[in-house]
Amino acid sequence: xxxxxxxxxxxxxxxxxxxxxxxxxxxxxxxxxxxxxxxxxxxxxxxxxxxxxxxxxxxxxxxxxxxxxxxxxxxxxxxxxxxxxxxxxxxxxxxxxxxxxxxxxxxxxxxxxxx
Amino acid sequence: xxxxxxxxxxxxxxxxxxxxxxxxxxxxxxxxxxxxxxxxxxxxxxxxxxxxxxxxxxxxxxxxxxxxxxxxxxxxxxxxxxxxxxxxxxxxxxxxxxxxxxxxxxxxxxxx
Numbered sequence: 040x041x042x043x044x045x046x047x048x049x050x051x052x053x054x055x056x057x058x059x060x061x062x063x064x065x066x067x068x069x070x071x072x073x074x075x076x077x078x079x080x081x082x083x084x085x086x087x088x089x090x091x092x093x094x095x096x097x098x099x100x101x102x103x104x105x106x107x108x109x110x111x112x113x114x115x116x117x118x119x120x121x122x123x124x125x126x127x128x129x130x131x132x133x134x135x136x137x138x139x140x141x142x143x144x145x146x147x148x149x150x151x152x153x154x
Numbered sequence: 155x156x157x158x159x160x161x162x163x164x165x166x167x168x169x170x171x172x173x174x175x176x177x178x179x180x181x182x183x184x185x186x187x188x189x190x191x192x193x194x195x196x197x198x199x200x201x202x203x204x205x206x207x208x209x210x211x212x213x214x215x216x217x218x219x220x221x222x223x224x225x226x227x228x229x230x231x232x233x234x235x236x237x238x239x240x241x242x243x244x245x246x247x248x249x250x251x252x253x254x255x256x257x258x259x260x261x262x263x264x265x266x
Contacts, residue, residue, distance in 0.1 A: 043197075072254070082198070082243065082256040095252045129197050143254065145197030 041065065043132050043146035051152045057118040060149045062130035064111050070094075070135035071113040072143065073105060076127040088113050089135050117151075125153045156182045160244055160257040168265055173231040175260045177244030180225060184246040187220055187227050192241045192259065201242075202229075234264045 044063045052058050064071055072095075073085040084097040088107035105115040111132075117124055127150050131143040159178045167173050177187070186205045190198035204211045204220045204227065211218045217230040231238050241259040248255050 074256075081258040084253050084255070087252065097253070127195075131197070142200045142203070145199070148195075148197050150195075 043130060043144050045128075045130055045146035045149050047149060048147065049150045049152075051154060052120050053154050054120055054122060056120050057116060058120060058151060059114055059116045060128055060130075060151075062113045062115075062132070062146055064113070064130075064132035065144055068132040068134055068144070069111050070133045071107055071111065072131045072133075073113070073115050074129045074131065075099070076129060076148070077125075082129070085115065120153045122153050125151060127151075156180070156246075156248055156255060158244060158246060158255060158257040160242075160260045162258055162260070164261040164263060166263045166265065167234055169235060171234055173234045173238065173262055173264070175229040175242050175244075175262065177227040177229065177257055178225060179246060182246075182249055183222065186247065187218075188245040188254070189216075189218060189227075189229050190243040190245060190256075192243060194241075198243055198256075231262075234262075236264045236266050238262060239264050 046061045070089045072087040074082050076082045085099055086093055086105050087095040091107045102118045107113045127148045129145050129148045131145045133141045133143045157180045186203055188203045189201045191201055192198040202213055202218050204218045206222050215232045219228045241261045243259040244257040245254050
């Protein structure tokens with residue numbers, strides 16, 4: 040099976056702009072989670088989508104939003120970018136279901152730089 | 155609140171030795187614990203999952219222990235190789251089990 044893909048891999052934006060990142064899960068995976076990784080904060084959970092519905096949400100401001108399509112592909116959007124949003128954004132997919140014990144598979148990430 | 159602690163200092167060891175990494179957690183009792191490996195600029199890769207009723211789990215040169223009394227997991231790499239150099243992350247489910255909370259990770263350097 041093909042792995043998790045994320046596009047774009049690198050992105051440079053300026054403050055105030057908005058950005059949309061995309062994640063295509065492994066075939067058959069219905070759960071997509073998004074994480075932000077920075078040197079200072081580590082891996083922080085943003086949100087999880089399952090069957091087109093947001094199932095869980097982390098502690099991020101409303102500028103961070105996401106959605107999932109019927110084919111399980113997911114996008115996340117960050118509006119009004121701030122310098123502190125510079126990070127590696129990772130998506131992780133799994134088969135889903137009622138618990139999180141099934142293995143998560145991470146994509147390579149999108150490196151976002153905000154100038 | 156739930157908290158995971160991993161040694162933030164890098165661990166430097168000689169090739170062939172056993173590397174031991176520690177993960178401590180507080181304020182909850184997870185049903186399982188996971189270990190991931192992350193290389194620079196890449197996403198984490200799942201290594202092992204150990205459940206609360208398992209004391210130890212092995213996979214090739216990897217061994218994980220889970221002490222629910224001490225609230226601690228130890229991750230061992232035996233006969234370490236330079237290719238094992240990476241950051242190792244410990245992860246646990248939050249209360250309710252739907253979110254995965256990651257530790258900050260420990261950077262391992264294996265010298266030839």
